[in-house]
Amino acid sequence: MAGEQLALTVLMGVFLVGVVSLVSRMENLRAYAPLTSGDAGYGDSAATGHKPSGLLRWLTTVDHKDIGILYGVYATVAFVWGGLAVMLMRVELTTPALDVLGSTGVYNGLLTSHGITMLFLFGTPIIAAFSNYFIPLLIGADDMAFPRINGIAFWLLPPAALLIWAGFFLDPLTGGTVEAAQTSWVMYAPLSAEQANQGVDLMLLGLHLSGISATLGAINFIVTIFTERSPDVNWANLDIFSWTILTQSALILFAFPLLGSAIIMLLLDRNFQTAFFAVNGGSPILWQHLFWFFGHPEVYILVLPPMGLVSWILPKFSGRKLFGYKFVIYSTLAIGVLSFGVWAHHMFSTGIDPRIRASFMAVSLAIAIPSAVKTFNWIATMWNGNIRLTAPMLFCIGFVANFVIGGITGVFLAAIPIDLVLHDTYYVVGHFHWIVMGMIAFAAFGAIYYWFPIVTGKMYQKRLAKMHFWLSEIGVVITFFAMLLLGYLGMPRRYATYEFNGLIAPLSQVTTLHQVATLGAFIILFAQIIWVFNLVQSYLEGPVVETEDPWDLKETGQYSREFEWFAEQLDSTDDDAPALAADGRGEPSDD
Amino acid sequence: MSQRESETGETAGTGKLSSWPLFVALGLAVGEVGVVMAVYPLAIGGLVLFAGSVAGILTESGYAERPWRALTALSGLFVLLGLVVVWTQTGTELSTVQSALASTDTVVLRGFSITGAGVVSFAAGLAGSSITETGRAA
Numbered sequence: 270m271a272g273e274q275l276a277l278t279v280l281m282g283v284f285l286v287g288v289v290s291l292v293s294r295m296e297n298l299r300a301y302a303p304l305t306s307g308d309a310g311y312g313d314s315a316a317t318g319h320k321p322s323g324l325l326r327w328l329t330t331v332d333h334k335d336i337g338i339l340y341g342v343y344a345t346v347a348f349v350w351g352g353l354a355v356m357l358m359r360v361e362l363t364t365p366a367l368d369v370l371g372s373t374g375v376y377n378g379l380l381t382s383h384g385i386t387m388l389f390l391f392g393t394p395i396i397a398a399f400s401n402y403f404i405p406l407l408i409g410a411d412d413m414a415f416p417r418i419n420g421i422a423f424w425l426l427p428p429a430a431l432l433i434w435a436g437f438f439l440d441p442l443t444g445g446t447v448e449a450a451q452t453s454w455v456m457y458a459p460l461s462a463e464q465a466n467q468g469v470d471l472m473l474l475g476l477h478l479s480g481i482s483a484t485l486g487a488i489n490f491i492v493t494i495f496t497e498r499s500p501d502v503n504w505a506n507l508d509i510f511s512w513t514i515l516t517q518s519a520l521i522l523f524a525f526p527l528l529g530s531a532i533i534m535l536l537l538d539r540n541f542q543t544a545f546f547a548v549n550g551g552s553p554i555l556w557q558h559l560f561w562f563f564g565h566p567e568v569y570i571l572v573l574p575p576m577g578l579v580s581w582i583l584p585k586f587s588g589r590k591l592f593g594y595k596f597v598i599y600s601t602l603a604i605g606v607l608s609f610g611v612w613a614h615h616m617f618s619t620g621i622d623p624r625i626r627a628s629f630m631a632v633s634l635a636i637a638i639p640s641a642v643k644t645f646n647w648i649a650t651m652w653n654g655n656i657r658l659t660a661p662m663l664f665c666i667g668f669v670a671n672f673v674i675g676g677i678t679g680v681f682l683a684a685i686p687i688d689l690v691l692h693d694t695y696y697v698v699g700h701f702h703w704i705v706m707g708m709i710a711f712a713a714f715g716a717i718y719y720w721f722p723i724v725t726g727k728m729y730q731k732r733l734a735k736m737h738f739w740l741s742e743i744g745v746v747i748t749f750f751a752m753l754l755l756g757y758l759g760m761p762r763r764y765a766t767y768e769f770n771g772l773i774a775p776l777s778q779v780t781t782l783h784q785v786a787t788l789g790a791f792i793i794l795f796a797q798i799i800w801v802f803n804l805v806q807s808y809l810e811g812p813v814v815e816t817e818d819p820w821d822l823k824e825t826g827q828y829s830r831e832f833e834w835f836a837e838q839l840d841s842t843d844d845d846a847p848a849l850a851a852d853g854r855g856e857p858s859d860d
Numbered sequence: 861m862s863q864r865e866s867e868t869g870e871t872a873g874t875g876k877l878s879s880w881p882l883f884v885a886l887g888l889a890v891g892e893v894g895v896v897m898a899v900y901p902l903a904i905g906g907l908v909l910f911a912g913s914v915a916g917i918l919t920e921s922g923y924a925e926r927p928w929r930a931l932t933a934l935s936g937l938f939v940l941l942g943l944v945v946v947w948t949q950t951g952t953e954l955s956t957v958q959s960a961l962a963s964t965d966t967v968v969l970r971g972f973s974i975t976g977a978g979v980v981s982f983a984a985g986l987a988g989s990s991i992t993e994t995g996r997a998a
Contacts, residue, residue: 425889
């Protein structure tokens with residue numbers, strides 16, 4: 270033990286010396302790099318042309334566009350991890366017995382990792398990728414209000430991911446002493462408090478870091494949108510995406526610190542003999558209250574910005590302005606406020622006071638109203654419009670269609686009597702996957718295609734992008750509709766096996782539906798392989814975009830500020846190096 | 861670290877790049893893991909890195925002229941925080957704190973590791989400011 274500590278101490282010392290030498294190198298770089306007054310942000314810099322090359326650039330950048338790209342790459346890696354985890358689970362579920370993974374513990378670990386990865390390491394960061402890159406462009410700011418804090422917020426995420434996944438890496442290294450956490454993403458006590466596995470502690474620490482990251486980012490966006498807007502951008506003409514990011518940031522500000530506090534309480538319970546969530550002396554239900562007071566706003570933290578993306582992109586290909594711009598904003602704010610008053614609808618079956626349940630049911634049902642306002646406004650925007658079915662538009666339409674099913678299944682679940690029947694079944698899993706995959710991921714795909722020319726200076730392969738959409742939509746419908754039906758049959762969620770008595774549920778139908786869901790999951794997987802291939806291939810070899818208006822937005826008067834910025838880059842970039850700022854060749858001035 | 865100063869006395873940063881955010885994040889992550897998981901070298905190293913990077917980033921962004929005062933302030937905070945953790949197990953009497961140095965209680969050791977990080981940071985701050993005064997870095 271002492272030897273290990275000594276070795277670690279030496280390693281730590283070597284690491285710190287490495288840090289000092291790297292920082293010294295950066296200081297030397299400063300000696301010839303252009304300077305700017307530190308506390309005035311970066312906007313006043315007259316010369317921003319110089320950036321170090323290679324890895325050093327990406328490790329030291331505080332440029333909002335670079336950080337946006339880092340977030341995007343990070344989210345994609347997390348998406349791959351979470352996707353592969355669920356593919357293993359889906360293969361296991363093709364038969365009722367435990368035939369593939371070898372132990373239920375592995376399944377539970379994959380389940381936990383899939384949930385936390387997709388929500389915290391893919392969902393939040395992919396939104397941050399768009400907001401970092403485009404909010405300053407959309408509001409006419411030179412950069413984020415606090416560029417260095419922006420950098421800190423991103424760099425907290427890689428350690429967070431390593432810690433959240435640490436159990437998988439440490440399992441073979443420690444001979445199974447440290448395993449992947451098996452708590453599911455909700456980490457309910459007393460299970461999470463009593464699992465004597467250090468993988469859970471590491472996961473909690475990782476989650477804590479990701480919460481700090483999200484909070485730092487939220488503060489940055491609030492300050493940026495309030496104080497860094499161009500003089501001609503006011504609250505009446507602020508773009509819809511910025512409105513949703515502003516609302517999301519406010520939700521993060523109130524929700525994530527609470528998650529951080531609850532995680533610290535859980536860590537104290539696990540390591541320091543406190544009893545916050547203990548059955549004797551504490552309250553496991555307290556965990557559920559604290560977790561869902563964060564957890565339900567988290568749903569809107571994840572879905573409001575994608576709604577903003579769709580509200581921004583869908584009109585571009587409908588040839589019309591967004592119908593009811595003001596009311597879409599009001600509905601965003603309404604959802605933001607209501608989101609803090611619905612958390613106990615996750616706890617209808619826990620035995621809480623029926624009067625409390627009824628009030629939470631009422632507020633939960635009320636959220637359907639602003640949600641419907643948005644849906645009807647999107648449909649009204651398309652109505653009689655000149656619709657162009659580009660890949661971004663297809664994903665937006667898919668988003669609206671999936672929201673109708675994902676949203677309405679949610680309205681059913683908000684009703685206490687229905688929830689008591691369907692709680693903890695695959696119906697719930699189906700419902701929220703229509704939302705998370707069918708909406709959040711779809712909006713992200715649409716936005717990636719829409720802004721691909723700006724970020725890379727290239728155009729993607731349109732046929733592959735449409736294949737990506739259609740296979741994803743078909744896969745989503747097959748997989749998640751099967752899950753809704755599995756829920757109706759009473760299939761409980763979070764189980765690796767389902768060898769139950771045929772009197773409980775019709776086993777053959779359940780097996781068939783699981784196989785159908787797995788088939789759909791493979792279709793989704795195939796679609797995402799096409800997506801990644803398309804992005805990489807198009808980035809490397811795609812046709813260079815030479816027009817400032819690749820989507821012909823000027824025809825309908827929808828040419829917007831980020832493309833104006835794009836046009837400036839085209840004007841100022843050397844003909845020999847047409848690829849833009851993002852890829853590091855020929856960084857032009859922002860001014 | 862040398863910092864160039866502008867004519868107004870503000871320390872100038874460089875457009876669009878900074879070496880500190882990565883290390884602020886790494887320091888926080890490593891320090892947090894070290895303290896909670898009771899891996900003391902990580903706790904001390906991570907917290908020292910965190911304190912140093914915070915001092916560095918404050919200086920770079922013009923909130924401080926030199927990093928040493930911020931580093932010393934943070935080191936004081938760590939010493940105090942570490943002692944509070946130790947006191948939760950020993951009480952505030954000096955003799956019990958001294959006898960706790962030989963303790964194997966992991967909470968006490970965690971407290972001492974935070975205090976240790978403060979002491980190392982304080983020493984770094986002291987050394988840094990004395991070097992600055994002799995003119996080796998300004």
